[in-house]
Amino acid sequence: MIPPKAALALPPTGQGGALAANLLAFGRLLRRAGLPVGPTEMLAGAAALGEVAIGDRAQVHAALRATMVHRHEHFLLFDQAFGIFWRDPDAARHAAAMALMDGMKEEKKPPPAARRLAEALQGDRPKPPRPPEQPPEDRVDMTFTVSERERLQAMDFEAMSAAELAAARREIRRMVLPLDARPTRRFRADPNGPFTDLRQTTRASLRTGGEILDLARRRRVVRPPPLVALCDISGSMARYAQILIHFLHAVANDRDRVHTFLFGTRLTNVTRQLRHRDAEVAFEAVAKAVPDWSGGTRIGDSLALFNRLWSRRVLGQGAVVLLITDGLDREGARGLAEATDRLQRSCRRLIWLNPLLRYAAFQPKSQGIRAMLPHVDEFRPVHNLSSLRDLVSTLSDPRAGRMRSAG
Known part of the structure; x- marks a missing residue:
């Protein structure tokens, strides 16, 4: 020291x-x-x-x-x-030369922490004096108004401005996802547990010459199941994927056993990148790891690859799967029904989140949607903060189980 x-x-x-x-x-x-x-x-x-x-x-x-x-x-x-x-100290002398060199370079994206550093530097500057406050006038607003927060809850992510998206991200960070806890095969010692632990009882009797003075008891360990998210990042889903990745980042930093995969034309595991506490660092790492952002969509191939390489690793112990996609597949739903059916049989609940359900007149007309719909347990919209809150309530409801959607 x-x-x-x-x-x-x-x-x-x-x-x-x-x-x-x-x-x-x-x-x-x-x-x-x-x-x-x-x-x-x-x-x-x-x-x-x-x-x-x-x-x-x-x-x-x-x-x-x-x-x-x-x-x-x-x-x-x-x-x-x-x-x-x-x-x-000599940097000002070479400012003109540096500006000329920067003009010949390609435009680079600022590092993820640049915004926070700029805000911190602003704190060193003296603030202008505040004007004297005027006494507020007593006014009564008789018009029918809706609070900004209520309006933000119902606004579609695709229609939000940059400021509204920032406010939505702040709301998402405050969301809590208490997944319904499920019993496991493990037990823990509990003096008031419902089960008798014969092994511990026998071991304790050795201290008293084989005489059993008290019965050791135990209780089954209960913990939330793993959560696996498969998020579509193709061109038709890019706007929604940006805000939903904030939701997945908040969930991944709030609980354990959360696995996130992004897919467009290929499948990418971004679980490790989203574990960074700093959201900007996490999203920068995701951007570097994903090569097919806002490209085409191969849902069937991506799900088949997940079933072959990852399902046995992450879908154990009653995992819940969130499949986030609009169902528009460039391959014409080739192999999509088989891949979705296998995915549904490998997990406890398969929840399909589709932003197209925001339309009241939605009809499953595309080949991809018709192929996937018979093999999911729940079919839900995901287009605003209100739909995300409904999803959180559904995942934490112990009465929710397998509910096959009608094809």
Whole structure:
């Protein structure tokens, strides 16, 4: 452990006199950007700067990152903050040349943490003085109005603006998915359990010379079943897939045994990418892992590949499967009925979420929908926040079971 006195071994005067103040300001910037930086990290960073060459930018960067960052997913945000805060004094001299070089490069997407860092930097700027508040006037609104939250619940994802989509994502993060718990084959010790544990009773009797003084009891372990999501990311589903992946990310970070697969023309397992706590980092990793976003759709081939490679790994212990697709298959439903039937037989519940059900006059006319519909347990809409809340209620209902939809 680094002694606290080492943190004070900084030049009190001269050019290094502002180093402690700058380090404190840098720590505040990191904390506003979301990094867990406290007094311990600040003292450790100050002590590390006393052991490296202050004039060497690489050494300072390595020393501060080693002492102030504890998780690898925070490295990217730290590197960006370090590059902006500890700016090169000669950078302004070469600003014109850098702008010319940037103009010749292809436009690059900003890193996932850039927005949060920009918001944190805004906190350093002085805020303009607020105008004096005027006393509110007493007004009575006699018109029939609907709150913004109620309107957002019923609005279609496809019709939302960027601001409304951001508000919808915030609502989704607050959703809780308490899947109906199911009994497993495992038991745990419980003095009030309904079953007698003969093995533990016999083992305890050995301490008293074979005399049984008390009966050990146990109870069956109850836990929610695994949840598997198969989400269509083809061109017709791209708008809905973007917001539904936020829902799947929130679920994956709220409970265990959640597996997510995306498919268009091929199947991609993104379970590991969605386990990142930081939503922006998770979605950036998903974008890099998925090569067929907004492309064609091969539902039958994707489901057949899932049945062959993944069903035995993730569909055990009464798994619930969410199949999110509009059912529009470019292959003309070739092999789709067989793949859906096998998927339904491998899980406890197969729930098909289709955004086309938002239309009151919906009719299953396409070949893909007609092939899949007889082999699902439930057929539900998924086009707004209200439909997602209904889905959460359905999944947590212990009375829900297999309910074959009429073809």
